[in-house]
Amino acid sequence: MSRSARPSTREEILAAASRLFAAAGFKGTSLQDIAGAVGCSKAALLYHFDGKDAILAELLAPAVEAFRALDARLAALDDEAVRPAAVEGYVDLVLRFRREVTVLYGDIPELLQRPAFAGVHELTERLREALTGRSRTPQACAAALLVLGGVPVACMEQPDVDAGELREVLVRSAARALDVPGS
Structure with a gap:
């Protein structure tokens, strides 16, 4: 070189x-x-x-x-x-x-290593698997991660929105993102 x-x-x-x-x-x-x-x-x-x-x-x-x-x-x-x-x-x-x-989200894994959060990573992985309908396709995995990442941010960014209203929007949006039948 x-x-x-x-x-x-x-x-x-x-x-x-x-x-x-x-x-x-x-x-x-x-x-x-x-x-x-x-x-x-x-x-x-x-x-x-x-x-x-x-x-x-x-x-x-x-x-x-x-x-x-x-x-x-x-x-x-x-x-x-x-x-x-x-x-x-x-x-x-x-x-x-x-x-x-x-990098911006990088401290989350370190925080999950603390004793107070023992097992949370495994719980999250099982939730991700459920959100994909146990599919391993890239499309299903990407949609599940979109929901896992997006729902908490939507809740943090809109603390004054009525919980019932926000829930309705979040469930409908997550179901649409995950292509849940009947959504």
């Missing part, structure tokens, strides 16, 4: 941090872990970045910029065109930045 093709230390730090954050979570990854993965000292890492927050900010910057671009595209659309464009644009955004999304 030519000398110019070798990634810079800064790029190596970002790549290692991305992998480690996705695997162990932001909280579960130390600056020393990142430095060790790169093969540099913690001091060398701190020469390139002010700290872990600065690394995370730089890692997520392209995703945030792409989200802003999507927002601008959607703002220019009329009411009829905005919904399908939002669905496709958001799915494309998340697919393009899978690792960054994993």
Whole structure:
């Protein structure tokens, strides 16, 4: 490999941090872990970045910029065109930045390792299996994960909405996403 093709230390730090954050979570990854993965000292890492927050900010910057671009595209659309464009644009955004999304959600697995949550991961896996109708098709698995991830966010983001109303919308939307017969 030519000398110019070798990634810079800064790029190596970002790549290692991305992998480690996705695997162990932001909280579960130390600056020393990142430095060790790169093969540099913690001091060398701190020469390139002010700290872990600065690394995370730089890692997520392209995703945030792409989200802003999507927002601008959607703002220019009329009411009829905005919904399908939002669905496709958001799915494309998340697919393009899978690792960054994993980093954002990365601390969930670490939290589930705490004694208070013993067995929750297994319960979630069984619920996912039930949501797929015990199917292993990629379509069924993706829809189940959509429901598992989306329902909690919808509840968190709308705390003042009547629980009965929200339940009706969530059940109908989840059933439609899962292609449940009769929904």
